[in-house]
Amino acid sequence: MDPRDDLVASILRATSGSPCRAAEERLPDLVDGALDAVDVELVRGHLEGCDPCTVLEHALVEVGRALPQMAEVDPGRGFTAAVLARTSQVPARRWVAALQALLLRPRFALEGAYLGSLVLVGLLWLPGLPLRNLSTRASHVVTATTEKLDTGAATVAGEAERLGARVAVQAAELRHGAERKIEGTLTRMGWKEAKQAEKETP
Amino acid sequence: MVELATLLTRCRRRDDLAWEALVRRMQPRVYGTALHLLRSPEDAREVAQDVFVRLYRNLAGLEFSDETQFVAWLLQTTRNAAVDRIRQIRSRPPRADVPAEEAGLRDALPSPEEASLAGDRQALVQRALAELSDLNREILVLKEIQGLDVREVAEILHIPQGTVKSRASRARLELARRVLALDPSYGA
Numbered sequence: 001m002d003p004r005d006d007l008v009a010s011i012l013r014a015t016s017g018s019p020c021r022a023a024e025e026r027l028p029d030l031v032d033g034a035l036d037a038v039d040v041e042l043v044r045g046h047l048e049g050c051d052p053c054t055v056l057e058h059a060l061v062e063v064g065r066a067l068p069q070m071a072e073v074d075p076g077r078g079f080t081a082a083v084l085a086r087t088s089q090v091p092a093r094r095w096v097a098a099l100q101a102l103l104l105r106p107r108f109a110l111e112g113a114y115l116g117s118l119v120l121v122g123l124l125w126l127p128g129l130p131l132r133n134l135s136t137r138a139s140h141v142v143t144a145t146t147e148k149l150d151t152g153a154a155t156v157a158g159e160a161e162r163l164g165a166r167v168a169v170q171a172a173e174l175r176h177g178a179e180r181k182i183e184g185t186l187t188r189m190g191w192k193e194a195k196q197a198e199k200e201t202p
Numbered sequence: 203m204v205e206l207a208t209l210l211t212r213c214r215r216r217d218d219l220a221w222e223a224l225v226r227r228m229q230p231r232v233y234g235t236a237l238h239l240l241r242s243p244e245d246a247r248e249v250a251q252d253v254f255v256r257l258y259r260n261l262a263g264l265e266f267s268d269e270t271q272f273v274a275w276l277l278q279t280t281r282n283a284a285v286d287r288i289r290q291i292r293s294r295p296p297r298a299d300v301p302a303e304e305a306g307l308r309d310a311l312p313s314p315e316e317a318s319l320a321g322d323r324q325a326l327v328q329r330a331l332a333e334l335s336d337l338n339r340e341i342l343v344l345k346e347i348q349g350l351d352v353r354e355v356a357e358i359l360h361i362p363q364g365t366v367k368s369r370a371s372r373a374r375l376e377l378a379r380r381v382l383a384l385d386p387s388y389g390a
Binding site: 056072073 | 370377
């Protein structure tokens with residue numbers, strides 16, 4: 001070891017401690033070229049006298065090269081076939097998926113309401129369509145129905161009055177018949193004369 | 203090579219050949235992402251298949267302004283599916299009485315000796331990657347391996363962009379240290 005490095009190490013041990021941690025923290029940025037000029041010089045200066053940090057920097061460079069090469073891994077033979085087999089099992093659901101996709105579109109409700117309004121306006125206003133002049137026709141139907149109801153109600157009231165009169169006549173006849181019947185019975189039994197004699201006796 | 207946007211348009215019209223081409227083109231990235239996150243080829247294959255089935259079912263409703271957005275969506279879906287799978291695996295009761303090898307739980311990745319002897323430095327990095335925390339590994343997989351930018355990674359992981367930046371630097375440093383621990387001659 002260079003005697004100067006030994007001296008630096010001794011001084012650092014007695015003052016701030018090992019600078020390796022500070023150098024290590026900046027190694028990723030050094031490797032990425034994201035470190036400013038001053039820091040680059042400071043870290044490079046440290047690396048010249050520190051073997052462990054130099055080894056770590058080399059490993060970091062190698063790891064940085066290796067990682068992007070690991071992006072793609074062959075899943076092996078049969079993978080594509082397995083995926084295709086699983087996706088071909090759902091052709092019957094294709095129309096369901098298409099419908100779901102249509103329904104799940106963000107503006108579907110708005111578009112549906114707009115389309116529905118257009119259809120309704122068309123049915124109500126366009127000549128020759130079944131709902132043309134719907135309001136006028138509905139008004140006629142309501143008026144005719146009301147008139148029929150009024151006539152029906154008057155007929156029912158008249159019928160009720162006639163029935164009432166017939167019931168009253170029949171009731172009077174029944175009452176009269178019953179009175180005569182009672183009177184005849186009393187006469188037969190002689191109670192009428194007895195009562196009369198009783199009345200005449202002072 | 204047919205452009206990705208053209209393939210997607212054809213796939214929406216249910217062109218089966220375009221769908222096959224899309225699967226072939228994207229499967230290495232989807233499977234690669236799932237494998238790095240799950241560390242099990244079997245689970246990664248299942249998750250990757252699920253991702254493609256999900257893509258197929260939702261093709262009609264998905265709109266992408268460019269290729270990058272599509273790749274970001276695909277990787278996000280892969281990451282979410284992998285996280286769900288990890289949760290499932292962790293919720294399974296431990297099979298303490300069954301030796302790991304019999305239970306099929308032996309790590310599918312090469313041992314340090316195997317990786318080192320084979321001179322396969324990529325496998326070494328893969329093994330070191332598997333030793334990182336979940337969040338650090340996810341950040342490295344999405345940012346450094348799959349090349350998504352900081353904003354996209356932040357959106358996928360629901361963390362601030364500053365956290366992605368600082369975590370990515372620390373995760374790379376940690377990865378380099380772990381690789382060196384597995385093979386001190388790495389990078390020499």
